[in-house]
Amino acid sequence: MIGVLALQGGVTPHLRALEAIGLAAAPVRTPEEVRRADGLVLPGGESGAQLRLIARHGLEGPLRDFAASGKPLLCTCAGLILVAKKVTSPEQWSLGLLDVDVERNAYGRQLESFEATEGGMRMVFIRAPRITRAGAVEVLARFHGEPVLVRQGNVVGAAFHPELAGETAVHALAFSA
Numbered sequence: 728m729i730g731v732l733a734l735q736g737g738v739t740p741h742l743r744a745l746e747a748i749g750l751a752a753a754p755v756r757t758p759e760e761v762r763r764a765d766g767l768v769l770p771g772g773e774s775g776a777q778l779r780l781i782a783r784h785g786l787e788g789p790l791r792d793f794a795a796s797g798k799p800l801l802c803t804c805a806g807l808i809l810v811a812k813k814v815t816s817p818e819q820w821s822l823g824l825l826d827v828d829v830e831r832n833a834y835g836r837q838l839e840s841f842e843a844t845e846g847g848m849r850m851v852f853i854r855a856p857r858i859t860r861a862g863a864v865e866v867l868a869r870f871h872g873e874p875v876l877v878r879q880g881n882v883v884g885a886a887f888h889p890e891l892a893g894e895t896a897v898h899a900l901a902f903s904a
Contacts (some may be wrong), residue, residue, distance in 0.1 A: 729902060730755035730764035734780040736772020736805060740890035744898045758789040766799040766902050769806030771853065771888050774831065775819060777805055787822070794824045800882045801901035807884040808856050815859070825884050826862030827877060833857030834886075842892065845870050849892035856886050867900070 731741045733754030745752035745768075755761055769777075769790075781787055794800055794810075802810045802825070813828040814821050834855040835841075843850050848868055858874045867883075868876035875886040876897065889897035 728753055728764060729766040729768065730760060731768040731770060732756075732761075732777075732786075732806075734784065734786075735776050736770040737803075737888065737890065738770055740888075741768045741770050741803075741898075744890045744895050745902070748895050748899050748902075750898075750902060756784065758785055761786060761789040761793055764793070764798070767793055767801070768898075769800070769802040769809050770890075771804030771806060774805040774808040774814075774821075777809060778820060781809075790822060791824070794822075794882060797881050799902050800824075801885070801898065802882065803885045803890065803897075804853065804855055804888055807858075807886055810882060810884060811856075812862070813860075814856075825877070825879050825882050826864050827858050827874075827884065828860035829856040829886075830859050831856050833859075843870060848876075848889075848896060849894050850875065850887035850889070851891040852887050853891075855888075858884075858886060 729752045742752045810824040811829040816831045834852045840853040861874045864877040864879040866874040883901040
């Protein structure tokens, strides 16, 4: 079962995308549910609110342990912010699981949200973070030359929302055996 962290943000579209590629998926909210998952999605939403809820529900340790276990972890938009090494605009704490630096809301505010297609992949950018430094990661997709989809071991990070574009390739990539 692939869990989608269901504290805040776009949970249902991820559940649908996972089910569309034939994977069992369920919302997860507790440390025990995180531990039982075979894979995990950290969805978009508001990263500051998600960080507060992660702390309130005692999920920091279980999320770090999950990433260290080697099980697949997909982090989209705010999820990417949660796992970045460094976050700016404004600076905020993060889990530091992915060797990238990100700038929050760098592709514009809510009213400047947009859809784009590049390399055959549809991408939805909503208050999206920009990857300003890509360290020891594999860049899997770019938008206007900038990395927007990266992987480091079992962790995949997307600056955009594949689940809102009806795009299942990113989920398939993250959770393929």
